[in-house]
Amino acid sequence: MRKKRIAIDMDETICDSLIRHIEWYNHTFSAALTKEDTAGTRIYHVIPVEHVEVVRAHPHHPDFFRDLDVFDDAIDSIKILSEQYEIFFVTAAMEYPSSFQAKHDWLKKHFPFISELNFVFCGDKSIINADYLIDDTPKHLDGFDGEGLLFHAFHNMNAEGYQRVHSWTEILEKLRIDNESIR
């Protein structure tokens, strides 16, 4: 029997792109924005309107996605899950073509135990054929045919109707149990 397959998003699911947004914003505008200021929404909606264009350009910089921090326990948990499941990393990179190389390098660096043949750069994630999708963006889960897990983030804290997960240890525990129960 084919192993079940988990598709895992990158930004704000395994890597901290929000803090990069905030650092670049604060640096550019000598501001003191915090993650908490973005609760329930996206950074674009909590900054002065005249700053939005600059901030929307930031992720188009080839280095924006470089050297992002990995979320706590993501590497160890995914390593354990990779023994029982097929793991794919699936990121909506097509909106930021200049990010391809940095995203590829980041995955190779932090997840050397996952083949690069299991990396997917796409836009519309409804194209993904997997049993689970772990993602912080509700719209990606909406179009997904399998079981979606919403990775908790400041911007999605008010989204309802999703199976929410808060950490990689919680995901590890849940998916190990799911896997035991189908044996």
Added chain:
Amino acid sequence: MRKKRIAIDMDETICDSLIRHIEWYNHTFSAALTKEDTAGTRIYHVIPVEHVEVVRAHPHHPDFFRDLDVFDDAIDSIKILSEQYEIFFVTAAMEYPSSFQAKHDWLKKHFPFISELNFVFCGDKSIINADYLIDDTPKHLDGFDGEGLLFHAFHNMNAEGYQRVHSWTEILEKLRIDNESIR
């Protein structure tokens, strides 16, 4: 009802990467290789073994996939199909990370009527959730859950057990009829 979805490969399905291989090979080694010389196999197997390493490096050059010729009737046929189907372009780019930008630019140039959110750069195409996959590489069709169409190419001419298509006009005719019959 959701439109049926066609996933379309790039190299040797809509663009002529074989002729690029041959041009670069002939230029590098002052040779006179032709497409016909590669019948039934890949270029790597019909050249002297001491040339293989250089030829394997060619697709890693950032310009290798730039300005490739589009296959006859591909643009017009896919434009017509896009009215009845969702079209995704799906290319195994992960083996050639330096090709990302050229492949993205090529699709944007020749298929401006398909959203870049429908471009997928991956490795293992069994991750693709679509009704049809049109591809010249048998192994990609083997792992695909939907209906696979093998796009005829010199290298795959001896592959058996696949639904083979020879041109974009043939694909257009076949898929238009399939779509009529399910209405």
